[in-house]
Amino acid sequence: MSHKVVVTGLGATSPLGGDVATTWENALKGVSGIIKLEDSWVEEHDLPVSIAGRLAVDPLESGRLSKVEAKRHDPSGQYALVAAREAWEDAGFSAENAEDAEELDPERIGVAFGTGIGGVWTLLDAWDTLRDKGPRRVMPMTVPMLMPNSNAAAVSMTFKARAAAQTVVSACASSTESLSLGLAMIRSGKADVVIAGGSEAAIHPMPLAAFAKMQALSRRNDDPAAASRPYDTDRDGFVMGEGAAVLVLESEEHAKARGARIYAELAGTGVSADSYHITAPDPSALGATRALKEALEDGQVDPTSVVHVNAHATSTPAGDVPESNALHAAFGEHTKKIAVSATKSMTGHLLGGAGALEAVLTVKAVADRKAPCTINLENQDPEIDLDVVTEARDLPEGEIAAVSNSFGFGGHNAVAVFRSV
The missing domain is CATH 3.40.47.10 (Thiolase/Chalcone synthase)
Incomplete structure (x- = not known):
């Protein structure tokens, strides 16, 4: 069996676009996805930072997420599903999940997913509900929505991926580490295909306030598009963004056997x-x-x-x-x-x-x-x-x-x- 691992599908929802094609086009054009936040909580909490990279397309408007699913997932989970569905379709699989696809064995499909913070919106909204309305009003789905592994679990259940559903929580290195997990899963012979990626939805007043207190965020509130300035002598911190991206990893042998289009090899x-x-x-x-x-x-x-x-x-x-x-x-x-x-x-x-x-x-x-x-x-x-x-x-x-x-x-x-x- 070939030990080469290749990329056969890509998916993304980002501040530059609701899919890979738009995100890539705008990345080549040099378009900024950083905007001024208009949320009432910016003024309510007197946040020192009021800019961020919001999603360019609402998950529900993507056509890859239902209203029922949106209610059952933290925003980070919503983004994960949108990106994963695009990547799965892009990989050219014949059915919506591994169980129904003739070319796939569900027990040889894995998930490796990363997040830095997890369901922070769900967690903090639940705390507000508990404090203001009491325990009877806390949603029963709170824990499944806030746990960091919920994205990996949601992707696994959506695509009937049963080889493994692993989660990496290593701050900003999380989803690159998920690629390492996926590579190892295929090289070891445990899986033929791995849905690997990461998601984050942390543009919330608490993380913004905390990062700002650390002096980690740019305070160019009056010029959002110019705020993120890597390598520039006037850089003053990062700008928060949100979104998700997914790569379908596949053994070269499996990909070639089904005639898949291959983007590149994940070499190491x-x-x-x-x-x-x-x-x-x-x-x-x-x-x-x-x-x-x-x-x-x-x-x-x-x-x-x-x-x-x-x-x-x-x-x-x-x-x-x-x-x-x-x-x-x-x-x-x-x-x-x-x-x-x-x-x-x-x-x-x-x-x-x-x-x-x-x-x-x-x-x-x-x-x-x-x-x-x-x-x-x-x-x-x-x-x-x-x-x-x-x-x-x-x-x-x-x-x-x-x-x-x-x-x-x-x-x-x-x-x-x-x-x-």
Whole structure:
């Protein structure tokens, strides 16, 4: 059996669009998905930050979610289902779930899903209900909706995926780690297909207030589109985003047997820990460097074949420089030949969903031979010696590879490497 794992389906709902095609088109154009929040709770709580990357399309308007499902899932679960259904359809399966698809065995279909926070809207709404109206008014579905594994469970039940339904909660590295889980599940022979991704719906007054108190968020409230500024000398913090993204991973043998369209190979992944600080990255970037090198080694990828990186690049003063240092440590002189995109400049930071969305963009970059934009870079930080893509750029022909980086609070580092097919 082939040990190669390939990507056969993509799905997304993001601040740039309600599907992959629109999200990708706007990422190439350099469109900002960051807006001014008009919610009454911004003024009610006197929040110091009033901007975020809201979904471009309401889940119910996507046509992939029913009203009944919307009531039974936290927003993060709603987003997960929308993205997963698009990815499943995009992979070309003949039925809505594995149980009914002739080419699939439900016991050989797995789910690996990430989230950073989970059902925060459900949790905090339930607390408000308990406090104001008493325990009898708390919804019986509260716990199933707030638990972090609810997204993996919902996707598993929707597609009758029975090999496993695993959840990763590793802050902003969560959904890139889910790709590592999915890769291992297929390589081990446990599954033929894995629905892997991540989702986050944390644009809520409490997380916004908490991140703002940490001085982690940009306060460019008067200019939302220019607020997320990775690598710029005037960057002042990240911008919250929301959404979900999914990749259908499949063994090459299984994909070819059913005549599936293949976007790219998920060649390898690397996961490490800084063991340094609960929020700050290790300035030496040793953990990030180790994850990069491990991903390249895992996929037997020649570092000189890497032509593109979708960077974690959150736009924080403390975070962008160590990642640049890690890239130089992993790639040496070849770093100068790598086109680096910082797409959070357009989408904001989807926390646990960020890695999956950026992986989708990386797969599209490899498949379409295009590197997406980095916007708002007016004065590049001299400590960041990278070739940053400020206008969509063609990537070389021939065999190429591209990297997607994710780093999270707690010192979590995760890297995925995709290779052309």
